[in-house]
Amino acid sequence: MNQKLSLSLTDILVTVVIALIFAVIYSLWDGVYTILQPFGLHLNELVYGMWFIAAIVAYLIIRKPGVALIAEFAAASGETIVLLQFDISLIIYGIVQGLVCEIVFMLFRYNNTKVYTAIIAGVVAAVSTLPLDWYYGYLGQVETWNLILMFSLRILSGALLAGYLGHQLYRGVKETGVLKYVGRRHEDSYES
Amino acid sequence: MFDSIRLYETFINRVNPLSKILMATLLFVTVLLIHNPNTLLYFLLFNLILLIILSGIKPQYILALLGAIFISGILSSTYMILYGQGDTTLYRLGIIHISQESLIRGIHVAMRGVILSLFGALIIFTTRITDIFYALMIHLKLPPKYAYSFMAAIRMVPLIISEYMQLRQAKKVRAPLINKKYVTGFAAVKSTIITLLSQSIRRSYRLSIAMESKGFSNNKRSFYRETSFSRLDLYFFLLLLISLLISIYLSQHCFIFNTNDARSI
Numbered sequence: 001m002n003q004k005l006s007l008s009l010t011d012i013l014v015t016v017v018i019a020l021i022f023a024v025i026y027s028l029w030d031g032v033y034t035i036l037q038p039f040g041l042h043l044n045e046l047v048y049g050m051w052f053i054a055a056i057v058a059y060l061i062i063r064k065p066g067v068a069l070i071a072e073f074a075a076a077s078g079e080t081i082v083l084l085q086f087d088i089s090l091i092i093y094g095i096v097q098g099l100v101c102e103i104v105f106m107l108f109r110y111n112n113t114k115v116y117t118a119i120i121a122g123v124v125a126a127v128s129t130l131p132l133d134w135y136y137g138y139l140g141q142v143e144t145w146n147l148i149l150m151f152s153l154r155i156l157s158g159a160l161l162a163g164y165l166g167h168q169l170y171r172g173v174k175e176t177g178v179l180k181y182v183g184r185r186h187e188d189s190y191e192s
Numbered sequence: 193m194f195d196s197i198r199l200y201e202t203f204i205n206r207v208n209p210l211s212k213i214l215m216a217t218l219l220f221v222t223v224l225l226i227h228n229p230n231t232l233l234y235f236l237l238f239n240l241i242l243l244i245i246l247s248g249i250k251p252q253y254i255l256a257l258l259g260a261i262f263i264s265g266i267l268s269s270t271y272m273i274l275y276g277q278g279d280t281t282l283y284r285l286g287i288i289h290i291s292q293e294s295l296i297r298g299i300h301v302a303m304r305g306v307i308l309s310l311f312g313a314l315i316i317f318t319t320r321i322t323d324i325f326y327a328l329m330i331h332l333k334l335p336p337k338y339a340y341s342f343m344a345a346i347r348m349v350p351l352i353i354s355e356y357m358q359l360r361q362a363k364k365v366r367a368p369l370i371n372k373k374y375v376t377g378f379a380a381v382k383s384t385i386i387t388l389l390s391q392s393i394r395r396s397y398r399l400s401i402a403m404e405s406k407g408f409s410n411n412k413r414s415f416y417r418e419t420s421f422s423r424l425d426l427y428f429f430l431l432l433l434i435s436l437l438i439s440i441y442l443s444q445h446c447f448i449f450n451t452n453d454a455r456s457i
Contacts (some may be wrong), residue, residue, distance in 0.1 A: 009337045010400040016345040021352060021388055046342040074342065081321065084257060086312035088216040136224060137301050138272065138455065147202045156343045172386035181397045
C-alpha cells in the first residue's frame with residue numbers, strides 16, 4: 001500500500017508541470033478578477049473558483065497523497081513569479097486551499113475520480129478562504145447581506161469552475177490516452 | 193532572470209533566499225497585526241523607498257510595476273469601500289453606501305496588499321529562482337526530487353507557451369475548415385488546455401525517465417551552486433525592523449488618518 005502510494009519522480013514532475021500551466025492561467029485570471037471588481041455585487045467572486053482547479057486536476061490525474069497540496073503550492077508560487085510579485089499571502093492561500101482539498105481526497109482514500117469528489121473539493125476550498133479573508137480583509141465589518149452574497153457566489157464558483165470544469169478537463173486528458181503512463185496503476189474506480 | 197533590466201546589484205542580491213522567504217512571512221503576519229492606518233502608510237512609504245533603491249531595476253520598469261500594484265490594490269478593496277458598515281455617510285446611491293469608516297478601512301486593506309506586493313517585487317527582482325531551490329535543498333534538506341522537479345518544470349514554461357502559440361496559429365489557418373466552436377468560445381479554450389496538459393504530461397514523463405536512467409535519485413549529492421547565511425541577512429532584517437519601528441514612532445506623532453484603529457473608528 002505504502003509503496004503504491006508514494007510519489008515517484010514522474011508523479012512530482014507531472015504534478016508541477018500541470019501546476020505551472022495553471023499558474024499561467026491563474027495570472028491571466030487575475031486580470032479577469034480585477035476587471036470585474038469595480039462592478040460591485042461581487043460578480044468577481046463568480047470566477048474565484050478557478051484558483052482551486054490545479055489541485056483538483058492534479059489529484060484526478062495522479063491520485064496519490066500530497067499531490068493536491070504540491071500542485072496548489074506550485075501553482076500559487078508559479079503565479080507569483082509570473083506576476084513579478086513574490087506575494088507570500090498568495091502562497092499561504094494556496095497552501096491552505098491545497099491542504100483542504102487534500103483532506104477531502106484523503107476521505108475518499110485517493111481512489112475516487114467521480115465528478116462529485118471534485119465538486120466537494122471545490123466547495124471545501126472555497127469555504128477555506130473564509131477565515132483568512134475574514135481577518136485579512138476585515139470582513140466582519142462588511143454588511144451581512146453583502147458577505148453572504150460574496151461567499152455564496154464564491155462557493156458556487158468553486159463547485160462549477162474548480163470542480164465541474166476540473167473534472168471535464170480530466171476526462172478530456174484521459175481521452176487523449178496519456179494517463180496510462182502516470183498516476184496510480186490500479187484503477188478501482190471509473191469516472192461517472 | 194532580470195539581468196537585462198538591471199542597472200546595479202545591491203547587497204539584497206546576496207542575502208540568502210531562505211531569509212528572504214522567512215522575512216516575507218514575518219512581514220505578512222506583521223501587516224495583519226497592524227490596525228493603525230497611519231503606521232501602515234509610513235511603512236508602505238519605507239517599502240516603496242526600499243524597492244526603488246535596493247532592487248537596482250531600471251526606473252521605467254519599476255514605474256510600470258508600481259502603477260499595476262497601486263491600481264490592483266485600490267480595486268481589491270472596493271468591496272469594503274462600497275459596502276462597508278459605517279455611520280458617517282459620505283455618499284449613498286442605491287445599495288452603495290460609502291462612509292468615512294468604510295473608506296478608511298478600505299484604504300487600510302488596500303495598503304496591506306500594496307506593502308506585501310512591494311516587498312515581494314523587491315525579492316523577485318533580487319533573487320535567482322534556482323537559488324531558492326538550492327537553498328531549500330542545502331539548508332532544509334528538501335528531497336532533490338522535489339527541487340529538481342520544480343526547476344525542470346520552470347524550464348518547460350517557455351516551451352509550453354511556444355506550443356500554445358503554435359496551436360493558436362494552427363487553429364487560425366484551419367479556421368474555415370473546422371467547426372466554429374473549436375475556434376472561439378468555451379470549447380476552444382477547453383480543447384486548448386487539454387492539448388497543452390496532455391503534451392506536457394507526455395513531455396514530463398519522458399524527462400523523468402531520462403533523469404532516472406542517468407542515475408537521478410535521492411542519494412547524497414553535491415551542489416553546483418552553494419548558498420550560505422551571512423551578516424547581510426541580519427542587516428536586511430534590521431533594515432526592515434528599523435523602518436517598522438520608525439513607522440510606529442511616526443504614527444504616534446504625525447497623523448494623516450484621523451484614527452488609531454481601522455477596526456473601531
